[in-house]
Amino acid sequence: MIIMASALPTFTKIGKVIRLNRHGCTNRPFYHIVVQKTKDNQDGPVIEQVGSFDAMPNNKNEKLVALNFERIQYWLSQGAKLSDPVAQLLGLSGFLPNHPRTIIQAWKNRREPPRERKIEAIKGIAPPLDNPKL
Amino acid sequence: MATRAVMFTIGKFRCFPILKNRVAKFTSSSNLLNTSTFDPGYTRDPSEVFFKENVQALLDRLTGRDYEKVFQNRKLGQRLEPPKYELLTQAEVDQVMVEMEVKLKKKLQMPPLLKEREPVTKILSKDAELQGFDNCKYVFIDISQGINDRKREVVVRDPNGVLRDASWEERQKMCQIYFPLPGRQISMPKMFEETHLQDCLDQGQYQFVLDRACAQFEPDDPDYIRVTRKTYNCIDENNKFSTLRSTRHFGPMVLHLVLCKRMDNLLFHFITSKEVKAAADLVRLFHLVWSDSSPSELDEFQLIENYIQGPAVKKPALELAWQTFLEIEKQRLEALSQQNKASN
Numbered sequence: 001m002i003i004m005a006s007a008l009p010t011f012t013k014i015g016k017v018i019r020l021n022r023h024g025c026t027n028r029p030f031y032h033i034v035v036q037k038t039k040d041n042q043d044g045p046v047i048e049q050v051g052s053f054d055a056m057p058n059n060k061n062e063k064l065v066a067l068n069f070e071r072i073q074y075w076l077s078q079g080a081k082l083s084d085p086v087a088q089l090l091g092l093s094g095f096l097p098n099h100p101r102t103i104i105q106a107w108k109n110r111r112e113p114p115r116e117r118k119i120e121a122i123k124g125i126a127p128p129l130d131n132p133k134l
Numbered sequence: 135m136a137t138r139a140v141m142f143t144i145g146k147f148r149c150f151p152i153l154k155n156r157v158a159k160f161t162s163s164s165n166l167l168n169t170s171t172f173d174p175g176y177t178r179d180p181s182e183v184f185f186k187e188n189v190q191a192l193l194d195r196l197t198g199r200d201y202e203k204v205f206q207n208r209k210l211g212q213r214l215e216p217p218k219y220e221l222l223t224q225a226e227v228d229q230v231m232v233e234m235e236v237k238l239k240k241k242l243q244m245p246p247l248l249k250e251r252e253p254v255t256k257i258l259s260k261d262a263e264l265q266g267f268d269n270c271k272y273v274f275i276d277i278s279q280g281i282n283d284r285k286r287e288v289v290v291r292d293p294n295g296v297l298r299d300a301s302w303e304e305r306q307k308m309c310q311i312y313f314p315l316p317g318r319q320i321s322m323p324k325m326f327e328e329t330h331l332q333d334c335l336d337q338g339q340y341q342f343v344l345d346r347a348c349a350q351f352e353p354d355d356p357d358y359i360r361v362t363r364k365t366y367n368c369i370d371e372n373n374k375f376s377t378l379r380s381t382r383h384f385g386p387m388v389l390h391l392v393l394c395k396r397m398d399n400l401l402f403h404f405i406t407s408k409e410v411k412a413a414a415d416l417v418r419l420f421h422l423v424w425s426d427s428s429p430s431e432l433d434e435f436q437l438i439e440n441y442i443q444g445p446a447v448k449k450p451a452l453e454l455a456w457q458t459f460l461e462i463e464k465q466r467l468e469a470l471s472q473q474n475k476a477s478n
Contacts, residue, residue, distance in 0.1 A: 051277065057270040061269075061270040061271065062270060062271050062272070062273045062290075062304075063268075063270055063271070063272050063273070064273050064275075064308070064311070065272055065273065065274045065275070066274075066275050066277045066312055067274060067275070067276060067277065068276070068277045068278050069276050069278055069287075070278035070279075071278070089272075089274075092264075092267075092272050092274070092291045092297075093272075093274040093289060093291070093297075094258055094259060094274075094289060094291075094297050098261060098263070098264060102264060102267050103263050103264065103267075105267055106263065106264050106265060106266050106267035106295075107263075109266040109267065110265065110266045
């Protein structure tokens with residue numbers, strides 16, 4: 001049987017992925033949800049931006065997520081993969097089913113609340129700093 | 135504006151010297167109208183009435199067409215340009231007038247009177263397994279192109295795992311963040327809070343308040359309805375109807391007053407400024423709104439008299455004004471006929 005080369009599906013080893021690109025500045029993350037080739041760096045060439053995710057809650061205690069569902073659907077149809085955080089966000093938004101990671105994280109948070117770091121004063125040298133991250 | 139030719143003259147009657155003492159009587163009788171209190175609002179859905187063609191036509195006629203006022207250079211923070219003067223033939227002037235008419239219609243498009251919107255209660259999904267995944271809520275907006283803002287999907291995932299449609303306030307905030315409209319702020323400006331709003335209205339800034347409310351809110355927003363009703367009532371109490379004449383807000387104000395049954399101040403204003411056509415239109419509008427039928431009298435004077443005798447609330451002041459107007463009319467006609475005789 002003669003098989004023509006054009007009839008075979010062509011695979012590229014470098015796939016496209018929808019993932020979070022960190023922008024913003026130090027201690028203030030802001031993510032762009034982008035479609036990129038897997039091998040490209042986070043700050044490298046981007047095929048298309050399909051949304052944004054603000055990881056810092058605003059004064060109403062909301063985290064804002066913008067998603068271009070039309071374009072995400074298109075890229076998924078073209079075989080793009082999703083990174084875990086993006087898949088979690090899509091699950092939270094109702095576009096996809098709930099991601100197992102979200103469910104596990106929720107369960108862990110309910111089991112024990114996230115540990116608070118207590119910084120003790122060093123006697124005679126320095127009082128505790130206000131910044132809880134240090 | 136291409137030319138500055140005088141377009142229309144609103145039929146202003148020339149004041150004869152004999153009539154000056156009559157003008158003083160008008161101003162003293164206006165005190166009769168500011169004493170009583172009316173009920174604050176109405177429960178009827180105004181959109182049933184607002185969108186009818188005959189109502190729209192009447193409101194359009196009542197608004198008036200003062201081209202000078204509509205196309206006035208307003209200080210709204212935009213760059214002002216000096217007027218251009220051009221020399222045109224009559225045909226070109228007519229062409230320009232047609233274009234101006236289209237622009238005028240756009241500027242005088244009335245913001246609709248709607249009833250307050252129902253709060254959003256739709257729940258899309260209840261996922262108890264997601265409780266506690268985060269201690270803040272996630273607000274998702276669909277930023278696909280080409281969707282009307284009112285139909286855009288905005289959903290909220292609460293920390294208790296419930297996925298629901300966003301409330302109207304959340305929805306408007308999100309749409310303004312990602313698809314900003316000019317003149318609109320993300321949160322409500324302080325100007326629309328009660329005390330500050332009262333200050334603005336006391337200064338007489340009615341058109342500014344209404345224009346800004348139009349830019350800031352949707353017409354069925356409870357805040358928009360509160361602000362506009364307060365402004366309309368303030369104008370009615372202070373008899374400042376001429377500030378809104380030939381603006382897009384005059385029509386909705388008139389309809390609001392008719393629905394509240396407090397149009398008598400406005401009728402008084404029309405009679406004292408001798409605008410019989412406008413007064414008759416107002417009475418016709420009253421009949422359309424309250425009895426859903428146009429009255430049978432074709433004569434405008436008869437129409438207004440029947441209203442004053444019948445459904446009017448502030449009868450004494452209106453009767454006085456009407457009688458004074460009829461006397462002036464009679465004297466004017468006599469003077470005119472004497473003039474005609476003298477010239478013949």
